[in-house]
Amino acid sequence: MMEGAVKSAFEIGTARAAAGETSVGVLKVAVAMDAREVTIPVGIVHGARPGPVVLVEGGLHGIEIATVEICRLLKERIVPANLAGTLVLAPQVNPWAFLASSRFTPHDSLDMNRVFPGAEGGTLTHQVARVVTRELLNRADVVIDCHSCNPPSLHFTIVGEEGNAETQRRSVELAKAFGYPVVCANTAYSGTLSGYCLEQGKPTITPEFVFSRRFDRTSVETGVTGVLNVLKHLNMLDGAIEPLDVAGAFGDVLAYRSIGATNGGFCFLEQECGVSVKAGDTLAVLRDFWGRETERILAPQDGIVIAYPLQGNQAAGSGDKVAYLAYRMD
Numbered sequence: 001m002m003e004g005a006v007k008s009a010f011e012i013g014t015a016r017a018a019a020g021e022t023s024v025g026v027l028k029v030a031v032a033m034d035a036r037e038v039t040i041p042v043g044i045v046h047g048a049r050p051g052p053v054v055l056v057e058g059g060l061h062g063i064e065i066a067t068v069e070i071c072r073l074l075k076e077r078i079v080p081a082n083l084a085g086t087l088v089l090a091p092q093v094n095p096w097a098f099l100a101s102s103r104f105t106p107h108d109s110l111d112m113n114r115v116f117p118g119a120e121g122g123t124l125t126h127q128v129a130r131v132v133t134r135e136l137l138n139r140a141d142v143v144i145d146c147h148s149c150n151p152p153s154l155h156f157t158i159v160g161e162e163g164n165a166e167t168q169r170r171s172v173e174l175a176k177a178f179g180y181p182v183v184c185a186n187t188a189y190s191g192t193l194s195g196y197c198l199e200q201g202k203p204t205i206t207p208e209f210v211f212s213r214r215f216d217r218t219s220v221e222t223g224v225t226g227v228l229n230v231l232k233h234l235n236m237l238d239g240a241i242e243p244l245d246v247a248g249a250f251g252d253v254l255a256y257r258s259i260g261a262t263n264g265g266f267c268f269l270e271q272e273c274g275v276s277v278k279a280g281d282t283l284a285v286l287r288d289f290w291g292r293e294t295e296r297i298l299a300p301q302d303g304i305v306i307a308y309p310l311q312g313n314q315a316a317g318s319g320d321k322v323a324y325l326a327y328r329m330d
């Protein structure tokens with residue numbers, strides 16, 4: 001638990017909130033080559049009563065901006081006098097990627113969600129991740145790590161496979177409380193923010209909103225309600241958990257896998273997200289300029305298509321992700 005979470009003030013960067021107060025400020029994460037300090041925005045809603053520290057962060061991938069609106073609305077709506085514990089808001093933790101409208105940090109072409117816990121003396125992305133780890137992750141008891149897929153995609157929440165059984169159990173409970181359908185990752189990428197937090201024993205969930213680059217009304221509204229649901233689940237706020245009304249939702253906790261391309265081409269989607277498919281069904285067809293089929297992406301097993309996570313244009317080269325398939329765990 002956070003040391004002396006309530007009663008004493010909570011400070012991050014220039015934000016400082018006494019118990020029962022809300023404060024916003026900035027946290028220095030690096031210095032640019034013209035000697036200007038580069039900062040990220042931080043907000044603190046510091047409850048009047050004791051309780052856990054929950055961090056909501058987003059924007060590791062610079063095009064995934066839903067967290068900006070979600071954090072702004074959470075700061076407006078939560079009255080700190082009614083809160084037990086502390087909510088920390090960090091809506092945009094990778095400012096260079098955002099300024100470049102890119103998923104990656106332009107200076108070193110790195111994906112910030114592959115470098116945690118970061119490194120002093122590493123390249124820019126490592127150094128920013130190090131500050132995020134020290135000032136935000138290590139001070140939180142629970143982490144809500146916000147990301148987005150472009151459509152077509154369901155709204156869903158991922159629980160990573162790292163951490164012990166108790167951390168996993170608590171994370172799945174938080175993900176269910178949030179309210180989107182829940183999928184557990186079966187293959188870990190190294191260096192993810194969520195993986196680091198889970199390994200530290202912090203319950204962590206990764207909601208995937210719909211639309212990069214845009215403020216999607218459904219994502220913002222359900223994202224705010226989902227965070228409030230988590231706070232209620234943790235007894236930090238009073239009130240009943242509100243179910244989220246999102247398309248294609250399923251009740252069971254499923255596993256999911258990513259299915260990628262081997263041959264490249266323009267990508268034509270053959271399924272709606274949320275539908276059940278059988279092993280061998282076509283998920284997508286890749287074609288060359290003149291329509292010649294270069295590859296057929298098949299479902300490797302029965303499951304539900306939850307997203308077509310194409311990261312750029314509607315096309316995929318060797319190794320690029322084409323579809324996410326959720327399936328029942330044995």
Ligand SMILES: [Zn+2]
Nearest residue numbers: 061064147148
């Ligand atoms: Zn992301």
